[in-house]
Amino acid sequence: MTSIDSTTSIGSGLSEEKDREIERLRSELSAWKSRFDKTTKRDIAFTNSEKEVNPLYTSADTDGLSEADLGVPGSYPYTRGIHPTGYRGKLWTMRQFAGFGSASDTNERYKFLLAHGQTGLSVAFDFPTLMGYDSDHPRSEGEVGKCGVAISSLADMEVLFDGIPLDKVSTSMTINGPAVILYCFYLAAAEKQGVDLKQLRGTIQNDILKEYMAQHAWVYPIEPALRLIVDCFAWSAEHVPQWNTISISGYHIREAGATAAQELAFTLADGFTYVERGIARGLDVDSFAPRLSFFWDIHNDFFEEIAKLRAARRIWARHMRDRYGAKDPRSLVMRFHSQTAGVTLTAQQPMNNVVRVAYQAMAAVLGGTQSLHTNSMDETLALPTEESVQVALRTQQVLAYETGVPNVIDPLGGSYYVEALTSQMEEEAEGLFKQIEDVGGVVRGLETGWLQRKIAESAARQQWEIEQHRRVIVGVNEFVTDEPELTIPLLKIGNTDEEQRERLAKLRATRDSALVERRLNELREAARTNENMMPHILDAARAYCTLYEIRAAMEDVFGAYREPVFF
Amino acid sequence: MRPIRVLVAKPGLDGHDRGAKVVAAALRDAGMEVIYTGLHQTPEMIATAAVQEDADVIGLSILSGAHMTLIPRVRQLVEAQGRDDILITGGGIIPREDMDALQAQGIGRLFGPGTPTTELVDYIKDWFASREARDTAKSGT
Known part of the structure; x- marks a missing residue:
């Protein structure tokens, strides 16, 4: 892309004309800049990521782009x-x-x-x-x-x-x-x-x-x-x-x-x-x-x-x-x-x-x-x-x-x-x-918490910006109404616990439990080798092994994750 | 006045800890001593930690919808260890009527999304000041 800031050597009549055009644009841009600088402006300068954004973008900003x-x-x-x-x-x-x-x-x-x-x-x-x-x-x-x-x-x-x-x-x-x-x-x-x-x-x-x-x-x-x-x-x-x-x-x-x-x-x-x-x-x-x-x-x-x-x-x-x-x-x-x-x-x-x-x-x-x-x-x-x-x-x-x-x-x-x-x-x-x-x-960044910390720091900064009114959230920190909360109908979810417990009890009573045990043992054995686990997990699923049974069988070999705790 | 000790805890299986961490940092910045439990805590783990750490306040963060089960459970367990003086407060995705129902059971204020952290800080400080005043009055008689 052509930049209005780039200098082009004078060649054909066409490029001379182009140079004049660039020159004209450059001076117009400079006139615009001085008008802009003199005017009182609203206090906004950053995107959601706190990046500075210019008030105007021109071909000069895409100069390096091909x-x-x-x-x-x-x-x-x-x-x-x-x-x-x-x-x-x-x-x-x-x-x-x-x-x-x-x-x-x-x-x-x-x-x-x-x-x-x-x-x-x-x-x-x-x-x-x-x-x-x-x-x-x-x-x-x-x-x-x-x-x-x-x-x-x-x-x-x-x-x-x-x-x-x-x-x-x-x-x-x-x-x-x-x-x-x-x-x-x-x-x-x-x-x-x-x-x-x-x-x-x-x-x-x-x-x-x-x-x-x-x-x-x-x-x-x-x-x-x-x-x-x-x-x-x-x-x-x-x-x-x-x-x-x-x-x-x-x-x-x-x-x-x-x-x-x-x-x-x-x-x-x-x-x-x-x-x-x-x-x-x-x-x-x-x-x-x-x-x-x-x-x-x-x-x-x-x-x-x-x-x-x-x-x-x-x-x-x-x-x-x-x-x-x-x-x-x-x-x-x-x-x-x-x-x-x-x-x-x-x-x-x-x-x-x-x-x-x-x-x-x-x-x-x-x-x-x-x-x-x-x-x-x-x-x-x-x-x-x-x-x-x-x-x-x-x-x-x-x-x-x-x-x-x-x-x-x-x-x-x-x-x-x-x-x-x-x-x-x-x-x-x-x-x-x-x-x-x-x-x-x-992996190392997760083990040391470096990545988690970066994210937590950004979260804390955003909260601070909202509380300082540097970041406007309509209806939360600006344009707040004193009227009673607008209520909208909400979805109510009944308790599924009982229904699920009964379904699982029935499953455990009716499936082939010898097959279940065999599949879970095969899973543990495969986990100890370098074999691909997928065929074994699929076999366990087909035998109606439950989610936790399969999870736990592999956990016997793999262990559990412990998070690094900080705030 | 001694610093207020707060245990910020994530009960249940819910992994949303943005709010808990932001609140923990804000309470610390307000001069409180804050302990954060990390994720996936059972009510038993939370109650035990609160008593061991001699917490004044337990702040529970729940965004999973399990608040009606988990919050009263933490309260029961803390009371069973003779610590009914601990304030149990918190926040998350908790519908208004559930907040009211929990407060009627003796749970402290619960805060929803968009609450400024200064509001929690003031609430905890006010609660603590009035508990201290009550204790002083008691020991005076």
Whole structure:
């Protein structure tokens, strides 16, 4: 791109004319600058990440950028998107995360969402399931079905997808510590429906590094947990080739307090760590990298979020090609899901959340997301009601069908501001990669708490900014109303504990208990070797071993994770 | 006046510790002695730690919806060890009517999202000052 600050030697008449034009622009810009400097201005100078932003961007700000940094949609370095057709070919997948109560309660919600035009499923598990406990485990008391659906065995998974053909939908499952176990329940449920595993499409989150960093649903220590993930990469490449074996997630890192640049860098560093572990196992990078996917949090700062997504694609493509020697274009493209930022929702004046979500959703789409979850207005108060979920889904449909936003591919490409910010995000991420390397890499950074501390510091600073009114949150620290709280109807979840306890008691009484014991022993034996664990976990799932039984059998060998505690 | 001792705790399986850590740091900055338990604590672990650490206040952070089970349990266990003088307060994603119901059982104030940390600091300081005044009055008679 031509800069108005660059000096060009006088050649043909055309370039003389161009020089005059540049000269004129430069003097106009300088006149504008002096007018701007003389005027009283509002006190805003930073993005959500505290980055200084200029009041105006010009071609001078994109001086170092070449067309090769942008490429065209669907080609390296994918800054402008991974598909040649953008959303002209296919809209993003509208995928609302849902789950509560028992498997049959959630099965009903899925059918409701599919009937209203949702195009993919996304399973929210309750805390016991996320941690690998059965509903009847003492640690599960009070938490069964509260924050998601309770799934303790293949039997529950069968109910969850009853009447939903698994060869027709794609399913995303937010599960990490015990991810491979729930994945095997799903695979076994698909087998029961008579579906070929090669037809299955979907994602398990399976990103344990960000669990240690931010989300905290861990089970095993870091090394055995990474082994299970690489086992999953290797086995799935052959048996479930359309499945996304991981969703490398910035979402929780951001929600825990990270800035946009930290979210970008820490998540990509996690991604590189998984790639390195796969290569270290002896896998060809192109055998597993095409199934790696990502998940980003879409916060309030509109342009910063768009720039983050554009930079993420470019960084991933560059590192995968140049550092890890990937050759398959599918290994270079970053495919991702996005969710609007839960942390930006306010309990005060909750209807305002509809507006926040709409802006964030638009940023996700302008950043080229492959799928999107829009949060519901009531989620700081409880799990969402059907009415508020419907508004959230309608927000995506208005964006898709009424605004015209998806009609042009990467419509902000070439914007001085967005391009400059994209480059700046990339530079910041590279700087943070260097810092992570200096502390010994991601695993070491987690063991010492360096990464967790960085995130906690950002969270504390943001809270301070809000309390100092440096950061305005409408309805919370400004534009507060003295009127009584606006109340909206909230979802009430009954106690699922009893129902689940009965289901499990029945399961334990009716299954082949000798087979269960045999499968669990095989698991323990395999865990002691270097064998791939996946076939053994799948066999245990098919035999109706429960979640906790499988977790505990491997824990006998792997041990449990202990967090470094600090604040 | 001696520093107020606060145990900030995360009961249950919920991993959301952003709020707990921000609150722990704010209470420390306000001059209190703060102990943070880390994640995934059982009510038994919390009650034992509070008594061992001689805490004046237990601050429970729960975003999992399990508050109606876990908060009363912590209170029962602390009382069973003869420490009904400990303030049990906290916050998280807790609907208003649940907050009211818990307060009716003798739990202290519970704070929702968007609460400035200064509000918690003032609440704990006021509670502590009035407990001290009450104790002084008692020992005077």
